[in-house]
Amino acid sequence: MSDFEPKIMTFLCNWCSYAGADLAGVSRIQYPPNTRVIRVPCSGRVDPLFILKCLQDGYDGVLVSGCHPGDCHYISGNYVARRKFAVLKKALEFMGMEPDRVQFSWVSAGEGEKFSQVISKVTETVKALGPAKKLVKRIGR
């Protein structure tokens, strides 16, 4: 499975993490090309259903990233996001899904470097876990 390239869905908040990704881009910082980005107004907008849907639809991992504690554009969206995330993690654990497939991380608009590190780390972790099969329905397999 060494040539396995995971597909990772990334939810980035408009105000910090998306700008962080942008900075990584304009600064020409390299990071693995395994992510697909969805921009959300706030990490608090991410309903656990979005993450479930990604896993069910064949994504091998999901990253949610928002502003650092205290920096949320909407004051507390990121704290609430963290709680929802904790609940989802429990539910996934139950269903036998490796909890490390979904990750949560704070990245600010100035952290292009950190953004690339986070993506590299998540990609490596998910790569090591192998393809997600636990929630993917494939008829006849």
Next chain:
Amino acid sequence: MSGKLKIKGDPNDSIRGFLRHLLESGKIDGVFALGKTGKGLNYLLVTDKEKVDELYPLFPFMPENAANLLSRLTFSGPLPGKIAVVIKPCELRAFVELVKREQASRDNLVFISPVCGGVLDFVQYKNDALEKSVPGYMKSFAKRENAENIRPTCRACEYFIPINADITVIPAEEACEFYLNTDKAGEITKGAPGDLSDGELDEAAFEPLMGSRKAEKEKLFEELKLEDYGIKGLVEVFGKCLGCHGCMSVCPICYCALCAFESKDNEFTPPVFESELTKRGGLRVPPNTIFYHLGRITHMGISCVGCGMCSDVCPVDIPVSSIFLRSGDAVQKVFDYLPGKDIEEPVPLSTFIEDELTEVED
């Protein structure tokens, strides 16, 4: 406030006498409790004292989770008069959850709730239930044991002593004891028939029942083995699901006017079908069954009171409530939260602590 009122009669007779007195004396304006309607058993809201005879407030059945109904009655504001509400402990807990979620109002309600021996499977309810299944049930309860044919989540319910009730009742064949927990309770019971004395509910007397409930819970969780499910287990368990969403519509916690799973977001349009079929080569129709169940766990598992309604209505006997009790238990532990315990404590997903859960961050 504490105190104890003992009223003679079988459970329903004794509580009827009490409720009739409350209505007659004008201490309350109405009663919300189980009652017979023709061949059925429903919750009724009555204001006429003659109608109290039709009530069977302590019947061990739950045709609907009363929290759902009380939310409908009080959603747009408190009821106009003072209402005595007789419901099971888990219904009261669910009601408290709904108040916290701004779906109901507690004002004007006086809660009377029994120490609960569980409820019998409602599908088996027959009009002769009083003569046939209830005596056996009462006998087991008197021995502080689990009765036969109660809901699986009742067998495993540790919260059978009501939390937040103004009055706690211990049902018994000969005479029932009413424990007055709040000033409100003390106020309305002044001059009630029966023997008033000092005394507090002796929870230790229910140790045997608590013991078997705890053991049953452990057994239920062990047999369920939810942690080993994976997609295979999920497909197996929910393979029979019709997608009727009955489990959601009877759930007191699922109050959303438009459920996410019934919204346009989850409609399968031709392009969605096409992309799904290209990916998988085949599709179960209706789709999204497992998504629905897992999604519901993440949305409302935090407030599941384990009432058992969802399993009771499932037409294909999926143990929905056992699965929710198990997953709810885990999710609730993350926040050390017991649904329905404290009306002032916010629902965990509506609040946060700045410095917490750093283990889920990367």
